[in-house]
Amino acid sequence: MAFRKKADFILKHKPDILVVPECERPDKLLFPHDTTKPTQILWFGKNMHKGLAVFSYGSYLLSVLEEHNEDFKMIVPIAVTGGEFPFTLFAIWANNPEDPEGQYVTQIWKAIRHYDALLTNKKTILIGDFNSNTIWDKKRRESNHSNVVKLLKEKGIFSTYHTYYDQAQGTEKHPTLYMYRHKDKPYHIDYCFASADMAKKLVAVEIGKHRYWTKHSDHVPVMVTFGKKARIQVQNKKPGKKSAVINFEASGKS
Numbered sequence: 001m002a003f004r005k006k007a008d009f010i011l012k013h014k015p016d017i018l019v020v021p022e023c024e025r026p027d028k029l030l031f032p033h034d035t036t037k038p039t040q041i042l043w044f045g046k047n048m049h050k051g052l053a054v055f056s057y058g059s060y061l062l063s064v065l066e067e068h069n070e071d072f073k074m075i076v077p078i079a080v081t082g083g084e085f086p087f088t089l090f091a092i093w094a095n096n097p098e099d100p101e102g103q104y105v106t107q108i109w110k111a112i113r114h115y116d117a118l119l120t121n122k123k124t125i126l127i128g129d130f131n132s133n134t135i136w137d138k139k140r141r142e143s144n145h146s147n148v149v150k151l152l153k154e155k156g157i158f159s160t161y162h163t164y165y166d167q168a169q170g171t172e173k174h175p176t177l178y179m180y181r182h183k184d185k186p187y188h189i190d191y192c193f194a195s196a197d198m199a200k201k202l203v204a205v206e207i208g209k210h211r212y213w214t215k216h217s218d219h220v221p222v223m224v225t226f227g228k229k230a231r232i233q234v235q236n237k238k239p240g241k242k243s244a245v246i247n248f249e250a251s252g253k254s
Contacts, residue, residue, distance in 0.1 A: 003029070004029045004030055006217075011036050015246065016060050019053070019089075019128055020054075021074065022052075023050075023052070028049070039058060040055070040056045042054040042062050042064065054078060056080075060080060064078055065078065065088070072110065075107060085123065088118055089125050092128030094130050095131060104131040105143060106143040112148065112151055119157060121156025121196040122196070122197050123195060124198075125198065126191070126193040127191070128191075129189065129219075133170060135170045145169065152193055157195050164205040164224075174188065176207065177219050178214055180218065181218045203225040205222070206222070206223040207221070207223075
């Protein structure tokens with residue numbers, strides 16, 4: 001959805017990896033000449049105007065894992081190499097209207113069970129628009145947000161936001177979505193989960209401010225900084241456009 005016109009706003013944060021749900025197909029991405037160009041682009045979807053895109057910058061390289069199951073249309077396991085260390089990235093846009101069992105968090109529940117062997121407590125990141133929160137749990141449905149969080153925790157994978165701010169799921173003080181860009185309609189639905197080894201290197205988590213980012217989007221960025229300047233951001237650009245950013249740098253300060 002016209003990410004090419006909005007890329008410069010998030011590129012100010014100098015991402016190494018950028019995940020953009022509802023992004024136009026790469027052949028439609030005609031960036032201005034002075035916009036930083038990605039090293040590599042992966043794109044998934046059927047609608048040329050609204051797919052899931054993953055960009056890398058600098059020395060970072062992306063490759064879809066052989067284990068990728070296309071039944072999970074917008075939850076994609078990707079090998080990331082070329083940086084301080086290789087890791088597995090799950091790029092997420094939880095939205096599959098074709099699944100009668102559940103369009104949003106059910107997709108993540110199914111995916112983490114399917115990718116059980118890939119989800120470990122080492123070198124693993126899940127990041128993007130989960131379209132879910134504990135406040136919307138359906139208690140009789142196994143595939144709710146709280147159970148997704150619980151299952152990931154059992155695997156040694158934790159929400160960076162909740163770890164850093166010491167908050168419980170469903171009580172978040174920092175929204176990532178302002179419905180219709182209205183400040184009185186705040187929700188927290190964008191997440192970065194990291195394996196235990198990476199969570200131990202967590203340095204900071206920032207949430208974008210409503211007054212600035214809602215000029216461009218109904219979502220605000222979630223920026224997560226790890227040791228050795230490994231930084232992850234989630235950024236949603238406009239109603240219906242979401243993106244996530246990961247930065248990895250060599251020194252110890254962000």
